[in-house]
Each structure stands twice: as C-alpha cells, then as structure tokens.
Amino acid sequence: MIRPVWIIAKNTYREIIRDRVLYGIVVFALLLIGMSVALGELSFTEQARISANFGFTGIQLSACILAVFAGSSLVSKEIEKQTILTLLARPITRAQFLVGKFTGLSLVILTIMAGLAAVLAVLVAALDLPINGAFAVALYGIVLEALILLGLALLFGSFARPMMTVTFTAALFLIGHWVGTLRFFTEKSESGVFKVIASFLTRVVPDLERFNWRTAPVYQIPVPAHEVLATTVYAAGWIVCLVAATVLVFRKRDFV
Amino acid sequence: MSGPVLSVRGLRKTYRRGLKRVEAVKGISFDIQPGTVTGFLGANGAGKTTTIKCLLNLAFPDAGEIRYFGRPELTSEAKQKIGFLPERPYFYEYLTGAEFLRFYGELSTGLKKRVLDERIEKLLKRVGLGHAKDRQLRGYSKGMLQRVGIAQTLIHEPEFIILDEPKTGLDPDGRYEVAEIIRETAKSGTAVFFSSHLLPDAELLCDRLVILKLGDLIYEGTTEKFLDRAESGVSIVVRRPGDEPEVRTAPDHAAAQAVIDEARKSGREIVEVRTQRLSLEEAFVRVAFDKKEGGAP
Known part of the structure; x- marks a missing residue:
C-alpha cells in the first residue's frame, strides 16, 4: 500500500529537484531575504524586526508559489505527456498515484523551506534576534499553508488546465487570507445576499490566516501549544478532504 | 496456464x-x-x-x-x-x-x-x-x-x-x-x-x-x-509443344480446374498451377473496403 506511494513520491521529488524552474523560485526567495536586510536599514530602531518579518514573508511567498505552480502541473503534465498511461498500467491505484505525487512535492517544499530557513536563521542571529520555538512555529505555519495550497492545486489540476488551476488556487489563496475579515463583515452586514455569499465562502475556503505565526518570533510572542495542535488538525482535515476529493474526481476519468 | x-x-x-x-x-x-x-x-x-x-x-x-x-x-x-x-x-x-x-x-x-x-x-x-x-x-x-x-x-x-x-x-x-x-x-x-x-x-x-x-x-x-480468405485466384501456365508458355488465370479453384481440362483437351501441357496469394497489406485493404466481407467469421 505504502510502497508504490513512496516510489511515486521519490520520482516526483527527483523530477522537481532536477527542474531548473525550481531554482528560479529559490533565487527569488534568496533575493527577498536579502532585500529584507536592506529594508531593515530604513528603520533606526526596528531594523531586526522589519528584516525578520520580511524574511519570513519571503519564505512564505516562495513556498506558496512553489506549491501553486508546481502543484498545478503535477498531474496535468503526466496526462499531457501520457506518462500516466505507463504508470497506471503498473500495479498502483489512482489514489496511490495522487498521494505519491502530493507527497513528492511536499518533500520538495520541505527541502526548500529547510534551506531557506537556514539562511534566515543566520540572518536573524546576525540581527541579535533569538532563534527559538517561535521561529520554528512560524516556519511550521508556512509549511501547513503551502500544503493546503498544494492540495487545492492538486484538486483543480485533476480537471482543469494549469493556467486555470493557478488562477483558481491563487484566488483561493487571497480569499483564504481574508476569511477572518469576511467573517467580520458578514456579521456586521445588513445585506442578505452578501451574508449568504460571504458565509458560504467562509465555510468552503480554508482560513489561511490561522497559519500566520510570522509575527511571533519577530515580537517574541509565544504561540500556545493547543493553538498549534488545533491548527495542525485543521490543516490535516483540509489536506485529507482535498486529496480525497481529487481521488474522487480522478477515479473514473478516461485518459483519451 | x-x-x-x-x-x-x-x-x-x-x-x-x-x-x-x-x-x-x-x-x-x-x-x-x-x-x-x-x-x-x-x-x-x-x-x-x-x-x-x-x-x-x-x-x-x-x-x-x-x-x-x-x-x-x-x-x-x-x-x-x-x-x-x-x-x-x-x-x-x-x-x-x-x-x-x-x-x-x-x-x-x-x-x-x-x-x-x-x-x-x-x-x-x-x-x-x-x-x-x-x-x-x-x-x-x-x-x-x-x-x-x-x-x-x-x-x-x-x-x-x-x-x-x-x-x-x-x-x-x-x-x-x-x-x-x-x-x-x-x-x-x-x-x-x-x-x-x-x-x-x-x-x-x-x-x-x-x-x-x-x-x-x-x-x-x-x-x-x-x-x-483473401486468395486472389489461380494462375495456370500452359504450353502447346514447341510454343512459348501462356499464362491463364481463374478466379477460384473450380474455374481453374475447368481451364486445366480445356487446355488438356486442346493438347496443351500444364506447366504450372499456382494459387495467387495477396500480401497482408493487399488482403487487409480488400477486406477493409469490401462490405460483403464485413463481420467476424
């Protein structure tokens, strides 16, 4: 059961790691982290905080871009190039194939994040900010958010073209960060139509702001363990639902 | 198995x-x-x-x-x-x-x-x-x-x-x-x-x-x-003693037998009788375009 998933995951990992596009994203992230030093210089008293905040944002953007763009073509490329035909003719199920693809790209995201986190850690240490649990929790939140975006990209990518997949996922990324605000306005609004649409969106779109712990290491605010645990369960629920929905869409698809 | x-x-x-x-x-x-x-x-x-x-x-x-x-x-x-x-x-x-x-x-x-x-x-x-x-x-x-x-x-x-x-x-x-x-x-x-x-x-x-x-x-x-199935017929080579060989064709074996009988009666000798076979390509084209042959045998 697990073995085929792991074999597909290893191959997906190798595929993306050997893709030059990935290194464009890494360079982009390093530039953002580098820029964070320059931006910090603009402030006399808050240099360390501005640099660290911008550095975390750089990592978050890179991880999300990687999840959305690589995730959008994860399945469609296999279909377009017909490599999926030889794969599914082997003793693996469609669900194993999808979970393997998801796992492979997740491992790439973790690898890239680990590298970028090491760079940021050096920067943060140089700015005399402590590297502690809050630093790790902030990165963990970014990983969870990227995995949910990857789940969304995988779902859309199982039936839509890559450009549409990127558009849908990017739209949900934006809405996902406004879910809290949307919920607030839903409570305050007197428009019935707005209430219906907004409350529907707040239920079907993941609340991505829940994963934003990036200010915690910057302002040294501890994140309670129960909050991390609840958010982990929330993310796991979304990921399982998204992958299961993808499997359902994919289950009876004809490859013509 | x-x-x-x-x-x-x-x-x-x-x-x-x-x-x-x-x-x-x-x-x-x-x-x-x-x-x-x-x-x-x-x-x-x-x-x-x-x-x-x-x-x-x-x-x-x-x-x-x-x-x-x-x-x-x-x-x-x-x-x-x-x-x-x-x-x-x-x-x-x-x-x-x-x-x-x-x-x-x-x-x-x-x-x-x-x-x-x-x-x-x-x-x-x-x-x-x-x-x-x-x-x-x-x-x-x-x-x-x-x-x-x-x-x-x-x-x-x-x-x-x-x-x-x-x-x-x-x-x-x-x-x-x-x-x-x-x-x-x-x-x-x-x-x-x-x-x-x-x-x-x-x-x-x-x-x-x-x-x-x-x-x-x-x-x-x-x-x-x-x-x-896709035999194209039979070719029969006959020769009158002292003459050049002649090639005759028949659409099937029955017709070929008639050609052979007729040649013998007229004093010709039978030099060769050969079933003409099509290549797979010719046979395929014949079957694929012949509606009468449609349907699995």
Whole structure:
C-alpha cells in the first residue's frame, strides 16, 4: 500500500529537484531575504524586526508559489505527456498515484523551506534576534499553508488546465487570507445576499490566516501549544478532504 | 496456464466529442492465447488505442467483459503480469535509462536492489542501450526511446505485453530491432499483443490477427487463415509443344480446374498451377473496403 506511494513520491521529488524552474523560485526567495536586510536599514530602531518579518514573508511567498505552480502541473503534465498511461498500467491505484505525487512535492517544499530557513536563521542571529520555538512555529505555519495550497492545486489540476488551476488556487489563496475579515463583515452586514455569499465562502475556503505565526518570533510572542495542535488538525482535515476529493474526481476519468 | 491471458466479450466504448457521441468500439470480442503474437490491425480511428486503454482501465468501457488470466478484474496481481508500451511514448526525460527502468521495476516487482540492477543491466544490453544507461532520456533518439520503452514493458518479466504502435516513427533499422525483440519475447513464452498499421511487419511477426474497422471487429483468427480468405485466384501456365508458355488465370479453384481440362483437351501441357496469394497489406485493404466481407467469421 505504502510502497508504490513512496516510489511515486521519490520520482516526483527527483523530477522537481532536477527542474531548473525550481531554482528560479529559490533565487527569488534568496533575493527577498536579502532585500529584507536592506529594508531593515530604513528603520533606526526596528531594523531586526522589519528584516525578520520580511524574511519570513519571503519564505512564505516562495513556498506558496512553489506549491501553486508546481502543484498545478503535477498531474496535468503526466496526462499531457501520457506518462500516466505507463504508470497506471503498473500495479498502483489512482489514489496511490495522487498521494505519491502530493507527497513528492511536499518533500520538495520541505527541502526548500529547510534551506531557506537556514539562511534566515543566520540572518536573524546576525540581527541579535533569538532563534527559538517561535521561529520554528512560524516556519511550521508556512509549511501547513503551502500544503493546503498544494492540495487545492492538486484538486483543480485533476480537471482543469494549469493556467486555470493557478488562477483558481491563487484566488483561493487571497480569499483564504481574508476569511477572518469576511467573517467580520458578514456579521456586521445588513445585506442578505452578501451574508449568504460571504458565509458560504467562509465555510468552503480554508482560513489561511490561522497559519500566520510570522509575527511571533519577530515580537517574541509565544504561540500556545493547543493553538498549534488545533491548527495542525485543521490543516490535516483540509489536506485529507482535498486529496480525497481529487481521488474522487480522478477515479473514473478516461485518459483519451 | 492453459486458458487465454486475455478474453474480451462485447466491449463497447462511446466518447463524447463536444455535443456528439462517438462510438469508438462497437461490442468487440476476442481472445489472446499464451505465447502467441497477435497483431491488432486497423486504420487510424478504427478503435485500436481506445480498446487498449479499456483493457488497462485507462478508459472505462460502457459495456462488455474483460477477463485477465481467467479473472474478471484487473487486479494488482494481474497488472504484475502485464507490460504496456503506449503509442508515441514520452518518458521522464530527466531520468537516465537505468533510473527509468529502476523506477518501473520498483513499481512492478518487490525485487532486491541488486537483483533489479542485474536485470536492468541485462535488459538494456538486450535492447542495445547498454552504452546509454547513464544518459538522461532527453538525450535519446526516437528509436532509443522506443527501445527503452520496450525494456520498461519487460522489466518485470510479464506473461503478457501490450504494445501500441511500437514501430511508428522508426527507421527500417529500428523497426527490425523492435521486431527482433518482439520475436524473442514471444519465444520466451510471453503473449504479445501489438497494434500496428505497418502490415508487412505484422505479416512477418503475427500468429494471429484481430482486425478492426470503424470500431467493429472484422476478423479474428490466424494470419494464415486470413491470407487464405483473401486468395486472389489461380494462375495456370500452359504450353502447346514447341510454343512459348501462356499464362491463364481463374478466379477460384473450380474455374481453374475447368481451364486445366480445356487446355488438356486442346493438347496443351500444364506447366504450372499456382494459387495467387495477396500480401497482408493487399488482403487487409480488400477486406477493409469490401462490405460483403464485413463481420467476424
């Protein structure tokens, strides 16, 4: 059961790691982290905080871009190039194939994040900010958010073209960060139509702001363990639902 | 095993193309026996690739029954006994030849790394790619890709392989090499089912034929019997003593007998009587375009 998933995951990992596009994203992230030093210089008293905040944002953007763009073509490329035909003719199920693809790209995201986190850690240490649990929790939140975006990209990518997949996922990324605000306005609004649409969106779109712990290491605010645990369960629920929905869409698809 | 490796009954598949429904496969039935080479013939659009995709659950049929090794489902155990090469295969170009075979080998077998490595080495040599095992597939020519593709169908030593147009786009050397691999594979007891529109190659390789026309099965049986069906007549060479030989033709054996009797009566001697046989290509064209011969025998 697990073995085929792991074999597909290893191959997906190798595929993306050997893709030059990935290194464009890494360079982009390093530039953002580098820029964070320059931006910090603009402030006399808050240099360390501005640099660290911008550095975390750089990592978050890179991880999300990687999840959305690589995730959008994860399945469609296999279909377009017909490599999926030889794969599914082997003793693996469609669900194993999808979970393997998801796992492979997740491992790439973790690898890239680990590298970028090491760079940021050096920067943060140089700015005399402590590297502690809050630093790790902030990165963990970014990983969870990227995995949910990857789940969304995988779902859309199982039936839509890559450009549409990127558009849908990017739209949900934006809405996902406004879910809290949307919920607030839903409570305050007197428009019935707005209430219906907004409350529907707040239920079907993941609340991505829940994963934003990036200010915690910057302002040294501890994140309670129960909050991390609840958010982990929330993310796991979304990921399982998204992958299961993808499997359902994919289950009876004809490859013509 | 004694029964067929594949048994298809009443397979039917319809696609939606825009608002139109296209019936790609119209209730076909055939069997593939162990250790045979079966050619799956038909013009473009006859439904060959659709049928193959239905056989491998890559497309789901609307009706019909497919039995693999006597069982009604394409289980993981059945898939372990099947190798497949799709039409115009694109492979993971970032993998080397050896990595590519290891990937498919790991997916299909529980072999230990050392045993699998030995098998990869052997197989790459067999398809003439021993020198290119560490080269990424992006650097392979079309013929090399086709050969490494065939190697991936054989990596798990299957009992049954399905090749969709394995010779398309290859030069004569490449076609010859692929034919040799198919022949050797069949000799080792593996059933081979390959679709092709290159009829001369099919004529040389196939024990049996399954022929489709616009989604209908128009022939299933031995290659020999198919060619016999398509005999084009009998030629009789006669000669009057001292004269040049004359060639006479008759549409069938009965008419030929009449020609022979008439020649003897007129004092001619019979030099040669020969049944004129068509090539598979000629026979195929005749059957495919002759509505009277439509329908499985």
